[in-house]
Amino acid sequence: MCAVSHDKAYEIRPATAxxxxxxxxxxxxxxxxxxxxxxxxxTDEDTAHAKWMKEAPGQAFVAVRTGxxxxxGTGEFHANQGGGGSHVANAGYMVGPQYSGQGVARALCxxxxxxxxxxxxxxxxxxAVVESNVRAVWLWQSMGFRILATVPEAFNHPEIGYVGLHxxxxxLSSP
Amino acid sequence: MCAVSHDKAYEIRPATAxxxxxxxxxxxxxxxxxxxxxxxxxTDEDTAHAKWMKEAPGQAFVAVRTGxxxxxGTGEFHANQGGGGSHVANAGYMVGPQYSGQGVARALCxxxxxxxxxxxxxxxxxxAVVESNVRAVWLWQSMGFRILATVPEAFNHPEIGYVGLHxxxxxLSSP
Numbered sequence: 001m002c003a004v005s006h007d008k009a010y011e012i013r014p015a016t017a018x019x020x021x022x023x024x025x026x027x028x029x030x031x032x033x034x035x036x037x038x039x040x041x042x043t044d045e046d047t048a049h050a051k052w053m054k055e056a057p058g059q060a061f062v063a064v065r066t067g068x069x070x071x072x073g074t075g076e077f078h079a080n081q082g083g084g085g086s087h088v089a090n091a092g093y094m095v096g097p098q099y100s101g102q103g104v105a106r107a108l109c110x111x112x113x114x115x116x117x118x119x120x121x122x123x124x125x126x127x128a129v130v131e132s133n134v135r136a137v138w139l140w141q142s143m144g145f146r147i148l149a150t151v152p153e154a155f156n157h158p159e160i161g162y163v164g165l166h167x168x169x170x171x172l173s174s175p
Numbered sequence: 176m177c178a179v180s181h182d183k184a185y186e187i188r189p190a191t192a193x194x195x196x197x198x199x200x201x202x203x204x205x206x207x208x209x210x211x212x213x214x215x216x217x218t219d220e221d222t223a224h225a226k227w228m229k230e231a232p233g234q235a236f237v238a239v240r241t242g243x244x245x246x247x248g249t250g251e252f253h254a255n256q257g258g259g260g261s262h263v264a265n266a267g268y269m270v271g272p273q274y275s276g277q278g279v280a281r282a283l284c285x286x287x288x289x290x291x292x293x294x295x296x297x298x299x300x301x302x303a304v305v306e307s308n309v310r311a312v313w314l315w316q317s318m319g320f321r322i323l324a325t326v327p328e329a330f331n332h333p334e335i336g337y338v339g340l341h342x343x344x345x346x347l348s349s350p
Contacts, residue, residue, distance in 0.1 A: 034258050038257050083206075083212065083213050084210075123327075127256075128260060148325075148342070149342055
């Protein structure tokens, strides 16, 4: 069978402590590569854990393969600012390079929009979408995000040098 | 004498551990008021200390009154993002309400631009300038910042409700 339904190939659910090794296996190559995330490329596992595993009203979540439970991708959302800015969510997603092309990033994003809205956030903002990560930019746009601004030369890509960072945004409509 | 030269009324210098009580005296009312900073209004002193007192290449600094050394205002700058985004500085400034009108905020900002450039940052970005804080918006514009975007209704002002948050930016030119 060629046609595997995506919604049966994996499920998205909140991350548990037991998921961490699988999450880190997805995150580490993305962080080390340094082409899509504004994280220090030598970020160690403990620091990554502290940064990624969010508490309510935020959440860390995983896409796990049906059957064997392998973590294909992960995401998190949290308040982008404190105080008077705490009703705007920020989110991030990482998919294992070997699991691309299955719609995992799209499914993670869709999950985060639904869950962030349910947690009371009124909108979602991305602070730093790397301009050269064109597949992601296109994907977020197709999910309803619009580019509010591009901070010029705000990202030093390891291969292509200085590129912009997009600030992207969308309101979270009522369910 | 009415004409007190600003550059003799106070000096701007790096903050020391001994400055903290004076810094906190400036910060606490600004945080509690919740009208200009996206910090939780009940942020305690230890958390504020950890958030504000930056290490190199960042810096926390103070405006101290000539003679008695009273802290009139404080600022800090740091890398706005990690990894490929670490060449862009972010900064914040707070001035004691009773010390406004002496050009302290402008002097703090000018100091941060100079020092951030000297520390190797290529540009400075503000992520969340409250739209209703019109004096600040005007001041930063007069210091060379431009508004790249306004995130709509991203700040819930305690008195006037939802207002935008400006993303502001400027390149740091060579000395």
